Amino acid sequence: MDKYKGNSPVVLKPKSTDEVSKIIAYCYKKRIAVVPQGGNTGLVGGGVPVYDELVLNTEGMNQVRDFDDVSGILTTDAGCILEVLSNYLAPKGYMMPLDLGAKGSCHIGGNVSTNAGGLRLLRYGSLHGSVLGIEAVLPDEHGTVISVNMPGGGGAGPLRKDNTGYDLKQLFIGAEGTLGIVTGVSILTPRLPSAVNVAVLSVPDFNSVKTVFKETRAQLGEILSAFEFWDQEGLDLVLDHTGAKSPFETAPEGGRAFYVLIETSGSNKDHDDEKLGGLLEKLLEEGICADGTLAQDETQAANLWSLRESLPEAAGKLGKVYKFDVSVPLSEYYSLVEETRARFVENGMAEDGTIKTTVGYGHIGDSNLHINIVAKEYNERTESAIEPWIYEAVAKRNGSISAEHGLGVMKPNHVHYSKTEPAIALMQQLRRVFDPRGILNPGKYLPPSEHLPEEGQEKVK
Numbered sequence: 001m002d003k004y005k006g007n008s009p010v011v012l013k014p015k016s017t018d019e020v021s022k023i024i025a026y027c028y029k030k031r032i033a034v035v036p037q038g039g040n041t042g043l044v045g046g047g048v049p050v051y052d053e054l055v056l057n058t059e060g061m062n063q064v065r066d067f068d069d070v071s072g073i074l075t076t077d078a079g080c081i082l083e084v085l086s087n088y089l090a091p092k093g094y095m096m097p098l099d100l101g102a103k104g105s106c107h108i109g110g111n112v113s114t115n116a117g118g119l120r121l122l123r124y125g126s127l128h129g130s131v132l133g134i135e136a137v138l139p140d141e142h143g144t145v146i147s148v149n150m151p152g153g154g155g156a157g158p159l160r161k162d163n164t165g166y167d168l169k170q171l172f173i174g175a176e177g178t179l180g181i182v183t184g185v186s187i188l189t190p191r192l193p194s195a196v197n198v199a200v201l202s203v204p205d206f207n208s209v210k211t212v213f214k215e216t217r218a219q220l221g222e223i224l225s226a227f228e229f230w231d232q233e234g235l236d237l238v239l240d241h242t243g244a245k246s247p248f249e250t251a252p253e254g255g256r257a258f259y260v261l262i263e264t265s266g267s268n269k270d271h272d273d274e275k276l277g278g279l280l281e282k283l284l285e286e287g288i289c290a291d292g293t294l295a296q297d298e299t300q301a302a303n304l305w306s307l308r309e310s311l312p313e314a315a316g317k318l319g320k321v322y323k324f325d326v327s328v329p330l331s332e333y334y335s336l337v338e339e340t341r342a343r344f345v346e347n348g349m350a351e352d353g354t355i356k357t358t359v360g361y362g363h364i365g366d367s368n369l370h371i372n373i374v375a376k377e378y379n380e381r382t383e384s385a386i387e388p389w390i391y392e393a394v395a396k397r398n399g400s401i402s403a404e405h406g407l408g409v410m411k412p413n414h415v416h417y418s419k420t421e422p423a424i425a426l427m428q429q430l431r432r433v434f435d436p437r438g439i440l441n442p443g444k445y446l447p448p449s450e451h452l453p454e455e456g457q458e459k460v461k
């Protein structure tokens with residue numbers, strides 16, 4: 001992602017919570033702005049220095065602290081890479097409760113700080129449910145280390161049930177490092193399924209996608225672990241720009257179709273295969289789905305997944321990508337993509353080649369839509385044709401302008417499309433309580449507040 005670029009004279013890579021604490025205490029005293037950074041895989045610029053902030057990167061903090069193989073609770077440093085944690089857990093029969101395309105480089109601390117959603121939220125829920133404990137360094141004169149439900153941190157440890165006061169750890173989840181630097185997490189990990197199966201279906205129109213979703217939930221029940229979707233433009237992009245091959249023998253009628261990936265995860269392979277196979281047969285018989293393919297082994301399953309997972313990479317190969325990550329009720333979901341395309345036809349930007357293609361895909365099982373608008377270049381004219389128009393279109397649908405990527409540098413001035421004024425004001429006050437000098441990620445996340453930075457002080461640049 002080359003849309004957000006920054007500069008910083010200093011990148012620090014502390015190796016311990018104590019070092020983070022010392023750095024933050026120093027920055028507080030000297031009023032130095034800090035950008036917390038994990039694997040730098042974010043898509044809204046949250047980890048990019050936009051002025052000349054000091055970058056505090058957590059890659060040096062990469063130790064697993066503890067794993068309890070009875071409860072499945074994993075306690076780890078913030079800088080552990082998601083895939084490394086998955087590989088650590090797999091031989092023990094457990095898995096991470098989240099999975100995303102950037103798993104090979106994103107950090108668990110970044111995942112928590114951005115409340116990353118990913119491919120299996122439908123099954124395992126959001127991090128607000130699976131994070132049981134947080135350790136963070138607060139931006140105060142001591143660089144205070146706060147442990148909420150962490151083992152050995154004082155007070156109650158990581159528990160599924162603890163009703164003693166405000167659930168402070170929740171505030172750090174999705175705060176994008178504006179309230180403190182997350183240095184450690186305790187996370188509840190699910191059992192690794194022994195049987196995983198994948199099917200990809202082609203359906204003639206978007207209404208059929210919804211019908212398939214309804215049927216899938218009814219037929220598969222709790223073994224459903226992912227339900228993803230992409231449109232014809234998405235498939236074309238992947239076939240043209242990656243080595244992927246179409247899983248279908250014939251082209252869709254009229255040249256257009258919608259594609260759905262269904263994954264099951266369970267403990268009885270025969271049972272799950274029968275269920276998914278039965279579903280596919282039923283959908284084909286009833287004419288709801290036009291074509292379908294069921295993976296016969298792990299390689300085929302991986303190939304089917306890559307049709308979906310390589311979409312962002314394929315878009316990046318065609319041009320400069322304006323990425324929108326929104327939540328929209330399913331009743332209004334795909335009309336947003338169609339309206340976006342219609343806008344580029346009306347304003348001539350499709351015809352003159354400014355916009356190369358507009359692709360709709362995403363975690364439709366969670367009502368999360370990704371619109372990738374692939375343009376010739378990043379420029380003011382293109383950007384102003386899209387924003388804030390697209391946010392207005394989301395708000396009209398009572399959707400959210402950020403489903404899982406966060407706000408970063410991209411959306412602070414658009415939060416009002418999804419949150420009321422009193423809610424924004426309260427969030428700004430909260431931020432000031434945690435970060436009175438406004439040193440953490442200034443200018444990002446929320447619209448500028450008159451309360452920040454601390455009154456009578458120089459504005460932190």
Ligand SMILES: O=C(O)CC[C@@H](O)C(=O)O
Pocket residue numbers: 043101309312323324325362363370371372
């Ligand atoms: O690049 C994007 O727009 C989406 C990235 C990611 O959230 C995905 O679901 O593949």
Ligand SMILES: [Zn+2]
Pocket residue numbers: 118362363370404
């Ligand atoms: Zn996504």
